[in-house]
Amino acid sequence: MIGPTLEFWSMSTNKVSPFEFLQKQFSRRDFLRSCVMGTAGLMLPMRIADNSLPKPITGSGDQLLGRVTRNGHLLHKAPDENAKPIVTLLLDEIVTITGEKLSQSDSSPNRVWYEIEGKGFAHSRYIQPVRNVENNTNTVIPGDGCLGEITVPFVDAFRQMDKNSQFVYRLYYASTYWVKAREIDRLGNVWYKLLDDRLYNHFYVPAVSLRLVPSSELLPISPDVPWDEKRIEVDLAAQAMKAYEGDEVVFMSRISSGRYSREGGFLTPKGFYRTTRKRPCRHMTYPSDNVYIGYDLPGVPWVSYFTSNGVAFHGTYWHNDYGVPHSHGCINLTPEDAKWVYRWTTPAVPPKEYIYSDDNGTRVIIR
Numbered sequence: 001m002i003g004p005t006l007e008f009w010s011m012s013t014n015k016v017s018p019f020e021f022l023q024k025q026f027s028r029r030d031f032l033r034s035c036v037m038g039t040a041g042l043m044l045p046m047r048i049a050d051n052s053l054p055k056p057i058t059g060s061g062d063q064l065l066g067r068v069t070r071n072g073h074l075l076h077k078a079p080d081e082n083a084k085p086i087v088t089l090l091l092d093e094i095v096t097i098t099g100e101k102l103s104q105s106d107s108s109p110n111r112v113w114y115e116i117e118g119k120g121f122a123h124s125r126y127i128q129p130v131r132n133v134e135n136n137t138n139t140v141i142p143g144d145g146c147l148g149e150i151t152v153p154f155v156d157a158f159r160q161m162d163k164n165s166q167f168v169y170r171l172y173y174a175s176t177y178w179v180k181a182r183e184i185d186r187l188g189n190v191w192y193k194l195l196d197d198r199l200y201n202h203f204y205v206p207a208v209s210l211r212l213v214p215s216s217e218l219l220p221i222s223p224d225v226p227w228d229e230k231r232i233e234v235d236l237a238a239q240a241m242k243a244y245e246g247d248e249v250v251f252m253s254r255i256s257s258g259r260y261s262r263e264g265g266f267l268t269p270k271g272f273y274r275t276t277r278k279r280p281c282r283h284m285t286y287p288s289d290n291v292y293i294g295y296d297l298p299g300v301p302w303v304s305y306f307t308s309n310g311v312a313f314h315g316t317y318w319h320n321d322y323g324v325p326h327s328h329g330c331i332n333l334t335p336e337d338a339k340w341v342y343r344w345t346t347p348a349v350p351p352k353e354y355i356y357s358d359d360n361g362t363r364v365i366i367r
Contacts, residue, residue: 066114066127067153067173068093069318079103079113079121086120092170094153095122097129109239109254109323125321130173137190137207141182144352147213147280148179148192150299155209157194161185168196168203172317174335175299176281178354182207196298197354198283217339218280220348222250227346231363232275232313234331236268239323241331243344251340256316256332259325266328273306274361275313275345280354282314286328295328302338304345306364313341 071091076083079101089095099115112124133151150171159166161183171177180202181193190207222230225245234241236257243251258268282303286294301315315335319326326332333341342349347358 063131064097065130065132065153066095066097066116066122067130068095068122068126069128069320070126073122073126075116075120075122077120079123080105081123083121089122092154094130095127097127100124110321125319125324128173128317128320133211134208135211137182139182139207139212141179141192141212142352145178145180145195145354146352147176147218147354148194148210149176149213149301150174150209151211152209155205157203157205159203161189161191161204169298171205171209171299174301174315174317176213176301176315177210177299178281179210179212195354196283197279197281198285198298213280215351218343218349218351220346221340221344223348227360227362230345231365232341232345233365233367234268235367236270239325241333243341251344253333253337254322256319256322256324256326258327258329268327268329268331268366269307269311270366273364273366274359275304275306275364276347276359276361277305277355277357278342278345278347278349279303279305279356280342280349284314301335302333302342304338304342306361314338 068089068091073089074085075087075089076085078084080103082105095116097114097116098118101113101115101121103111103113110123110125113121114124114127116122130153131151132153135151150173152173154170154172156163156170157168159168162185178195178197179192180195183191183193183204185191191204192207192210193202193204196203222245229246231244232241233244234255234257239255239257241253241255242249258266260267280302282300283298284300285296297318299317301317303312303314305312311329311331313331313333315338316326316332317335319332320334322332322334345362346360347356349356
């Protein structure tokens with residue numbers, strides 16, 4: 001363990017649960033808003049980044065939606081894995097989250113269940129809290145490009161400014177991309193040209209689905225604190241991280257670290273590191289073969305690397321199961337937590353850069 005035990009995260013004691021703690025601190029409206037940010041009631045940051053959300057379009061209000069991230073996820077009669085299944089949810093199905101409940105029968109680190117449309121309950125692990133926010137498209141893209149963030153549950157990207165052209169990827173809520181240009185098709189529709197930073201080619205999405213991230217959201221947090229007085233400590237056993245300024249804990253969050261899968265070899269490496277390379281967005285891939293199950297994840301947000309072979313803190317849109325190992329070695333965080341880490345750690349990335357490195361990175365201790 002690193003430092004004091006995070007007692008309010010302990011699911012095997014009589015300490016207050018994270019869900020109950022948040023319910024005592026916030027109204028129901030505020031709690032649901034925290035779920036939109038990806039917390040799912042599983043983290044308590046002591047300092048919160050600038051978490052302002054874009055204004056929803058007229059008619060969408062504060063409605064909290066959920067995107068199903070895995071095919072076959074079950075909706076149950078009660079918040080219990082043994083309760084009667086009502087329906088099987090499909091990948092990318094969009095549901096309305098009408099409540100949340102902490103399971104009393106589940107012993108797993110993540111016991112948060114979502115009430116879906118008042119009809120039943122689904123475990124939060126494979127439901128990404130999302131909103132459906134359309135954006136102003138009367139924008140100007142700087143010559144070197146700028147960062148954009150998807151604000152709808154998902155949007156399909158195409159090779160050309162035409163939905164009948166080659167489909168390239170499906171892009172998900174809270175994923176981020178480098179916007180190279182704003183273009184208008186022959187029908188007057190506005191599209192953004194996005195950089196694919198794996199193949200270094202381009203694809204297009206309707207501009208209404210993506211917001212341009214203002215420079216104010218990319219400014220460093222605690223820039224007055226010397227770089228060598230900041231550090232992050234990660235406790236793999238507790239699946240938790242703390243950020244320190246000197247001896248003061250300023251932020252803490254649940255994580256999902258690497259897991260030992262049937263293929264093996266994906267545990268997060270223990271040791272002492274620094275966040276010497278950072279990117280606000282990254283297309284991450286791992287090839288499949290006869291032994292390993294690969295992945296292809298465009299737009300991974302807020303990436304802070306701390307090893308030379310690509311292990312990093314980063315935001316995650318493909319699961320919502322923090323407190324449980326899930327990754328191929330990286331430290332999975334909610335997008336908002338990853339954004340805080342990205343802004344707080346050194347080096348500070350200039351807003352006009354989509355890749356940046358410096359030797360004076362923040363210390364990272366993995367135990």
